[in-house]
Amino acid sequence: MYKILEKRELAMRNTWYKIYAPHVARKVKPGQFAIVRAFKNGERIPLTPVMWNQEEGWIVLIVFTRGKTTMRMAMELKEGDSIPNIAGPLGNPAEMKKFGRILAIGAYTGIVEVYPIVKAWQQIGNNVTTLHVTFEPMVILEEELKEAVGRHIIEAVPVDMSKSFPENMKNVTERLVEKVRELLETENWDLVFMVGPTGDQKAVFEVVRKFGVPMRADLHPIMVDGTGMCGACRVTVGGEVKFACIDGPEFDAYEVNWDELIARSGYYTDMEMRAMQEYMQSLQGGGQ
Amino acid sequence: MPRRKIIKERVPTPERPAEERIKSFIEVNLGYTFELAVKEAERCLQCPANYAPCIKGCPVHIDIPGFIGKLVEHRDNPDKAVKEALNVIWACNSLPATTGRVCPQEDQCEMNCVMGKVGDKVNIGKLERFVADYAREKGIDEELLSEIIPGIEKKNQKVAIIGAGPAGLTAAGELAKLGYDVTIYEALHEPGGVLMYGIPEFRLPKDIVEKEIEKLRKLGVRILTDHIVGRTLTIEELLQEYDAVFIGSGAGTPRLINAPGINLNGIYTANEFLTRVNLMKAYLFPEYDTPVKVGRRVIVIGAGNTAMDAARSARRFGADVTIAYRRGEEDVSARIEEVEHAKEEGIKFEFFINPVEFIGDDTGKVKAVKFEKMRALDERDKRGKRKIVGTGEYVTLEADTVIIAIGKHPNRLIVNTPGLKVEHGRIVVDENLMTSIPGVFAGGDAIRGEATVILAMGDGRMAAKAIHEYLTKKREEQKA
Numbered sequence: 220m221y222k223i224l225e226k227r228e229l230a231m232r233n234t235w236y237k238i239y240a241p242h243v244a245r246k247v248k249p250g251q252f253a254i255v256r257a258f259k260n261g262e263r264i265p266l267t268p269v270m271w272n273q274e275e276g277w278i279v280l281i282v283f284t285r286g287k288t289t290m291r292m293a294m295e296l297k298e299g300d301s302i303p304n305i306a307g308p309l310g311n312p313a314e315m316k317k318f319g320r321i322l323a324i325g326a327y328t329g330i331v332e333v334y335p336i337v338k339a340w341q342q343i344g345n346n347v348t349t350l351h352v353t354f355e356p357m358v359i360l361e362e363e364l365k366e367a368v369g370r371h372i373i374e375a376v377p378v379d380m381s382k383s384f385p386e387n388m389k390n391v392t393e394r395l396v397e398k399v400r401e402l403l404e405t406e407n408w409d410l411v412f413m414v415g416p417t418g419d420q421k422a423v424f425e426v427v428r429k430f431g432v433p434m435r436a437d438l439h440p441i442m443v444d445g446t447g448m449c450g451a452c453r454v455t456v457g458g459e460v461k462f463a464c465i466d467g468p469e470f471d472a473y474e475v476n477w478d479e480l481i482a483r484s485g486y487y488t489d490m491e492m493r494a495m496q497e498y499m500q501s502l503q504g505g506g507q
Numbered sequence: 508m509p510r511r512k513i514i515k516e517r518v519p520t521p522e523r524p525a526e527e528r529i530k531s532f533i534e535v536n537l538g539y540t541f542e543l544a545v546k547e548a549e550r551c552l553q554c555p556a557n558y559a560p561c562i563k564g565c566p567v568h569i570d571i572p573g574f575i576g577k578l579v580e581h582r583d584n585p586d587k588a589v590k591e592a593l594n595v596i597w598a599c600n601s602l603p604a605t606t607g608r609v610c611p612q613e614d615q616c617e618m619n620c621v622m623g624k625v626g627d628k629v630n631i632g633k634l635e636r637f638v639a640d641y642a643r644e645k646g647i648d649e650e651l652l653s654e655i656i657p658g659i660e661k662k663n664q665k666v667a668i669i670g671a672g673p674a675g676l677t678a679a680g681e682l683a684k685l686g687y688d689v690t691i692y693e694a695l696h697e698p699g700g701v702l703m704y705g706i707p708e709f710r711l712p713k714d715i716v717e718k719e720i721e722k723l724r725k726l727g728v729r730i731l732t733d734h735i736v737g738r739t740l741t742i743e744e745l746l747q748e749y750d751a752v753f754i755g756s757g758a759g760t761p762r763l764i765n766a767p768g769i770n771l772n773g774i775y776t777a778n779e780f781l782t783r784v785n786l787m788k789a790y791l792f793p794e795y796d797t798p799v800k801v802g803r804r805v806i807v808i809g810a811g812n813t814a815m816d817a818a819r820s821a822r823r824f825g826a827d828v829t830i831a832y833r834r835g836e837e838d839v840s841a842r843i844e845e846v847e848h849a850k851e852e853g854i855k856f857e858f859f860i861n862p863v864e865f866i867g868d869d870t871g872k873v874k875a876v877k878f879e880k881m882r883a884l885d886e887r888d889k890r891g892k893r894k895i896v897g898t899g900e901y902v903t904l905e906a907d908t909v910i911i912a913i914g915k916h917p918n919r920l921i922v923n924t925p926g927l928k929v930e931h932g933r934i935v936v937d938e939n940l941m942t943s944i945p946g947v948f949a950g951g952d953a954i955r956g957e958a959t960v961i962l963a964m965g966d967g968r969m970a971a972k973a974i975h976e977y978l979t980k981k982r983e984e985q986k987a
């Protein structure tokens with residue numbers, strides 16, 4: 220059991236959890252993730268330690284409220300509660316070398332996975348620019364990133380309340396693609412790195428490939444165990460089947476079969492919506 | 508022992524009818540009552556221990572006539588009968604409720620049972636299961652355990668066990684009984700290994716496994732879940748803190764088929780499918796959060812225990828299930844009981860077909876599998892199976908879910924340990940089960956590839972003995 224030392228709403232639909240998990244804090248490196256089972260009857264979901272302290276044994280997770288599990292976490296977990304399982308660290312650490320000028324992009328809460336990596340990249344002598352594209356009320360880690368890297372750019376898209384959430388998300392994708400194109404046209408880059416929804420990663424990659432800049436991406440396939448035992452997270456990279464949890468999660472964007480990954484990530488959407496709806500109804504029922 | 512009349516036929520164990528059981532995950536076989544167990548026990552001819560072929564067939568050499576005899580001897584006092592029988596079994600096997608249910612008895616203890624010459628072989632597996640179940644229900648196992656615990660002489664040496672499957676659990680239990688301070692490191696959130704995530708509830712109820720693990724905790728074994736050796740900590744680090752290490756990490760990496768379309772939606776490895784269903788309880792979605800999708804038509808590829816478990820689980824979601832195997836019926840490697848149960852439950856078998864392509868629809872979801880028809884030759888391979896060749900003829904079967912159950916490799920995170928000698932993905936050990944790293948031992952599927960529960964337990968027991976010798980020597984050296 221892992222105790223929640225601190226919980227707060229960081230921004231709209233983004234919750235900050237500081238959790239006592241010394242086995243993860245002791246070993247985690249930028250680029251690695253953890254698998255969290257937040258409830259006894261819950262599923263195992265991958266989340267990323269954003270900050271950590273080895274001596275004090277804590278890690279910070281920043282979680283975007285997306286479906287039932289992340290919603291339940293936001294609604295039900297309180298400071299002082301304990302989370303049944305946090306396994307990790309998992310995945311390979313990001314490669315720590317001098318690439319030169321790096322453009323590191325985070326869409327929505329993807330920026331939290333970018334943060335520990337760019338901080339380390341900048342420290343070993345890279346010149347990092349971060350780009351965070353999200354909705355206005357969801358901007359997070361602004362101060363931390365400004366301090367960590369050479370330049371931090373925020374593209375905050377206003378929410379149009381008259382439109383649906385997916386329509387609003389289209390605006391974010393458009394702004395993201397425009398901004399990336401502008402940065403690639405006006406400056407020279409040695410590496411582009413991106414974390415965010417797979418569809419947005421693919422859209423950015425389509426732009427980057429036109430400029431021929433190397434690009435790497437942390438992939439988000441659906442995971443179950445995260446230890447290489449199930450194959451749920453399999454992706455095709457360079458024509459070979461890879462398990463993102465043990466071979467990744469970072470891969471060369473030029474080699475990834477993006478359409479397959481997008482299709483696989485959406486396989487359970489109908490069931491996820493059902494679970495979410497039933498959960499929302501149970502909340503409205505006043506916990507009877 | 509007075510001469511008894513020979514009873515040719517086995518006392519049957521009651522089973523739930525097939526129509527009823529395909530609607531639930533409740534256990535299929537109901538097991539013996541004490542009366543029925545005694546009746547079956549009376550059929551045993553009590554062959555002398557040094558001659559009994561059943562003992563030779565059991566990988567851990569349980570004194571089978573010994574424990575069966577106790578049931579008959581104390582037939583007037585069931586509790587006493589079971590306690591003494593359990594004591595005999597425990598000398599060699601600490602998880603009898605499990606092995607009684609999942610051992611391939613027909614190839615092991617029951618294979619050469621002398622009764623087979625005149626009638627049915629003695630139902631050793633079901634008797635073993637009966638003893639364990641009765642003892643658990645009546646708290647007799649706890650009683651026996653509490654008699655053992657005070658006699659344990661604590662040693663101040665520490666052993667780390669990697670993996671809480673049958674190999675690791677057995678090694679841990681034996682070492683704890685010898686007085687060592689034992690800690691198990693398990694990657695998943697529940698201990699048990701395949702017993703927990705692979706073998707379904709209807710064959711091995713999970714509360715039985717949990718109770719067996721509870722006993723280890725009573726012996727003082729610490730179990731740390733969520734710890735992945737190779738990531739959370741390394742074998743090198745373990746060696747700094749512990750006097751010896753045992754690797755029982757199993758063979759968890761699923762093998763895939765190298766054919767186009769393998770990553771289409773709706774194609775599961777058996778491990779993913781069974782983990783979702785068993786460990787994560789997807790059959791109780793949305794009460795349990797993990798989803799699983801079982802279409803109307805399911806094809807399971809492979810014919811081992813894993814394939815039967817996947818097929819029978821899928822059947823319980825209401826699917827029409829076909830097992831497709833590239834060889835013939837004679838080469839099916841699953842336990843006979845599982846194959847029979849699968850057939851009773853309406854699962855179809857297609858032999859001599861080998862998948863060559865998975866065909867998807869425009870959303871990236873599988874809709875059919877193309878197979879090449881195979882033909883068997885008279886020539887046999889190293890394992891004694893007839894060789895097969897493609898015929899150049901193809902057949903396509905429609906499917907909306909495909910489950911791949913063609914075997915597994917050892918866990919890569921462990922195998923990549925520097926200095927650890929590995930061949931064909933399996934950890935290499937010497938006759939004492941010691942690996943190429945001094946003080947590090949290994950057993951179970953990690954050294955054998957996919958084997959059986961009882962072989963893994965046998966390794967766990969043997970490794971515990973070897974570790975005890977190794978550490979005794981170490982203690983003496985330190986004293987000197």
Ligand SMILES: Cc1cc2nc3c(=O)[nH]c(=O)nc-3n(C[C@H](O)[C@H](O)[C@H](O)COP(=O)(O)OP(=O)(O)OC[C@H]3O[C@@H](n4cnc5c(N)ncnc54)[C@H](O)[C@@H]3O)c2cc1C
Binds near residue numbers: 439441
């Ligand atoms: C390596 C990695 C690191 C991640 N780090 C973070 C992080 O730091 N912060 C954060 O907010 N999110 C992170 N995510 C995403 C996070 O795991 C999903 O948002 C979460 O699983 C959604 O669960 P849900 O029940 O709330 O939503 P659901 O309604 O169940 O699912 C919504 C969508 O989330 C994805 N998803 C669902 N279950 C899983 C799963 N078991 N594994 C992976 N994806 C899944 C699917 O695409 C799905 O369509 C990470 C994902 C990966 C793969």
Ligand SMILES: Cc1cc2nc3c(=O)[nH]c(=O)nc-3n(C[C@H](O)[C@H](O)[C@H](O)COP(=O)(O)OP(=O)(O)OC[C@H]3O[C@@H](n4cnc5c(N)ncnc54)[C@H](O)[C@@H]3O)c2cc1C
Binds near residue numbers: 672
């Ligand atoms: C579906 C299925 C059905 C089966 N049916 C039968 C049957 O009926 N009869 C029979 O005799 N056999 C059966 N088998 C085979 C049998 O289950 C195995 O041979 C046996 O479980 C092997 O035991 P083990 O302890 O070596 O490994 P496992 O049971 O695989 O346990 C290994 C454990 O180690 C953990 N682990 C792995 N890597 C790490 C790591 N890096 N760090 C920490 N922990 C780690 C795993 O999570 C797991 O809990 C079946 C197998 C399957 C998959």
Ligand code: SF4
Binds near residue numbers: 569
């Ligand atoms: S452990 Fe297995 S092989 Fe040995 S007696 Fe029991 S059922 Fe038979």
Ligand code: SF4
Binds near residue numbers: 550554561571620621
């Ligand atoms: S071989 Fe059969 S009859 Fe002989 S002791 Fe064993 S179980 Fe009994």
Ligand code: FES
Binds near residue numbers: 448452
């Ligand atoms: S999540 Fe199961 S193998 Fe990667």
